[in-house]
Amino acid sequence: xxxxxxxxxxxxxxxxxxxxxxxEKVLLMQVSKLDSLMQNNNSKILExxxxxxxxxxxNGWIQNKDDFKTDFESGKVKYQSVKQTELKEFKIKNKxxxxxxxxxxxxxxxxxxxxxxxxxxxxxxxQKGIWKLWSxxxxxxx
Numbered sequence: 001x002x003x004x005x006x007x008x009x010x011x012x013x014x015x016x017x018x019x020x021x022x023x024e025k026v027l028l029m030q031v032s033k034l035d036s037l038m039q040n041n042n043s044k045i046l047e048x049x050x051x052x053x054x055x056x057x058x059n060g061w062i063q064n065k066d067d068f069k070t071d072f073e074s075g076k077v078k079y080q081s082v083k084q085t086e087l088k089e090f091k092i093k094n095k096x097x098x099x100x101x102x103x104x105x106x107x108x109x110x111x112x113x114x115x116x117x118x119x120x121x122x123x124x125x126x127q128k129g130i131w132k133l134w135s136x137x138x139x140x141x142x
Contacts, residue, residue: 024090027097027124030131032084035103039082043073049133050125056137058118079107085117095126102141117141 020028030048037045046069055063063071071077082105089100099122106115123135 020090024092027092027099027131028090030124030133031099031101031122034133035082035084038079041072041075041078043069045072050127053133054135056135058116058138058140077107077109079105081106088119097124097126097131098122099124 034045034048036042037048046065049065049068051065053065053068055061055068057063082103084101084103086102087099088102089098091098099120101120101122103118103120104116105118106113108114117140118138119141120136120138122133124131125134126132
């Protein structure tokens with residue numbers, strides 16, 4: 001499964017290889033890795049977050065890193081599929097970047113099946129040469 005995730009990450013970035021700089025490709029790889037780790041419910045996802053990360057969920061929840069870690073590790077939410085369907089905007093300025101995209105998500109929340117399409121705005125920050133997720137806001141699309 002790990003090989004398959006890496007394969008999809010490389011495929012994702014290779015698909016954009018002619019349009020983006022090396023710096024942009026590295027960030028796109030992190031975005032793809034975020035989705036892959038979330039889909040596989042892998043706690044290594046926490047390594048992608050800055051210490052002061054903030055999540056605004058489509059249902060109104062606001063979480064910090066500790067809140068996310070507690071819910072993620074408890075299995076309160078279990079993801080089955082996280083797929084990017086559209087990359088709408090992608091900008092880098094110095095050590096900051098924003099990514100607007102649409103994702104399709106399937107999973108279980110307290111053992112209830114959910115499926116939704118989300119518009120997501122993510123802010124990433126370069127810390128010690130590594131892109132870290134700093135803030136993420138999602139809105140449900142009908």
